[in-house]
Amino acid sequence: MIRSIDTLLVPIPTIREHKLACTVMREQVLVLVHIQTEDGFAGWGEATTIGGLSYAEESPHSIKTNIDTYFTPLLLKEQPSSTAKAMQLLSLHITGNRFAKCAIETALLDIEGQRLGIPVSELLGGRVRDAIEVAWTLASGDTATDIAEAKEMVAQKRHRIFKLKIGSNPILDDVAHVLAIKKAVPECRISVDVNQAWTELEAMQGISLLEAGGVDLIEQPISMRNRAGLKRLKDRFDVAIMADEIVQDPQNAFHLASEHCADVFAVKINQAGGLKAACLIGQMAHLAGIELYGGTMLEGPIGTAASVHVFATYPSLNFDTEMFGPLLLTEDILVRPLDYNNFGLTVPTGAGLGIEVDTDKVYYYAKRSNITLPTMSQPNAKSGKFATES
Structure with a gap:
């Protein structure tokens, strides 16, 4: 009880x-x-x-x-x-x-x-991976600072996938910022998260320039309310288009998957409504041929541990994850911190979380x-x- x-x-x-x-x-x-x-x-x-x-x-x-x-x-x-x-x-x-x-x-x-x-991952169907790669978000807003931060992360073997938050500046300024970073770390995968900030027309311009510059992934470029527009962008461009804010509970994800509105789903346990719901979304996406990405609400170590138990069960996770939330905080609330090493995060093996x-x-x-x-x-x-x- x-x-x-x-x-x-x-x-x-x-x-x-x-x-x-x-x-x-x-x-x-x-x-x-x-x-x-x-x-x-x-x-x-x-x-x-x-x-x-x-x-x-x-x-x-x-x-x-x-x-x-x-x-x-x-x-x-x-x-x-x-x-x-x-x-x-x-x-x-x-x-x-x-x-x-x-x-x-x-x-x-x-x-x-x-x-x-037993670990939570075994309650969710069983893990197929013991570690996940983790992207880092470069979000200082300053190009030189972000480049220095990216190079330091690579040197420390902490991260080699980087996401940039854009959308609050003019499109050409944002694109110049992103492509400067891509040029500085050409060996790294670069994605951008627009957080719904562009109109569909703005997205056509921005994505065209980013695709030409070698960016690997475009996350939620337009409003979550414009589902048809997201599909149009996915069909128009070769660069992968990822749905994020628009992916919510399993019922919502089912409609997105059935209409193939995006190339990739960002799955977040809180946004999904729970761990089992996040597993169900992952299964639906996999069956529909949609790639998966482990998303974050910038949770601390408890939510991050729960998330990686989910993502460890996904049959494929080709776009990896961004479970860096605890690393963004000045204090850790665990007796022993989560194990970040070799560009990734080890999935906990103890009972429960x-x-x-x-x-x-x-x-x-x-x-x-x-x-x-x-x-x-x-x-x-x-x-x-x-x-x-x-």
Whole structure:
């Protein structure tokens, strides 16, 4: 039985400004869910989004409010006997709230994996890869800074795939910025993320120039509402066109796949509504002949670990991932950081998510966010993590 569910807002500064077409980030507010059971297990989930309400319809504060007000009372009252029944219960009574549902499902799967002694990836069908390659986003906004950063990443064997955030400047300025970086690191794969900033006509101009300059991937160049336009761009250009914001829950992804609106799907566990939903989207894309890319909402290490458990199960992942969120933060909330090495990230092998959260640090940062929290009590006997008064 579920003993308690705590939802924590944990703000952590970023190592530098992270500029997108829709916002500029200087800190990331992690939304963490901590579920404890009567038999002594503790699971963690994450529902992090980008830039408050500038990117998605759920914000850190709305996620916490909805989980505390609607999700928690329902789960504590009904006490579903499995993760699947819990998610069915939430779907029956709560509309939308994909990010919040993802966090709850992640924490429950973490507990389920711990109880069975197996990694979450095995609960999702089984991993076919033990490590994933990770792209790095160059988002300082300055060409010389981005080139220096890219070269340093390659030299350190941290990243050799780079994504550039564009769309907030005139098209020719953005293209010049991207192509200068491509020229400086010609051996590296370069993609751009427009974050829906262009009109369809602007996209035709921008993509034509980027394709001629050797850019490898164009992510969500136009509005997510213009599905037909995205397909027209995919059919017009040889460079791969990737759908991102437009890829949401499995039903939405099914229509995109059936109409083959993009060459590549960026799959994000929060945007999909959970780990199992993200697996389903990956399966549909694979069956439709659409390539896959492991996307991020710039989650911290909990959401990142959950994501790589999903991506490790994909039959193909030819466009790799961008699971660099923890590397963008100035603080780590795990006892042992995730294992980034040789241009990639090792998929955790321990039971559940395979990570150990530094509970003291999480609650310390959460208290600094001025959110009222439960009172801390003694460490849980089985998990070694702190329990809370419910």
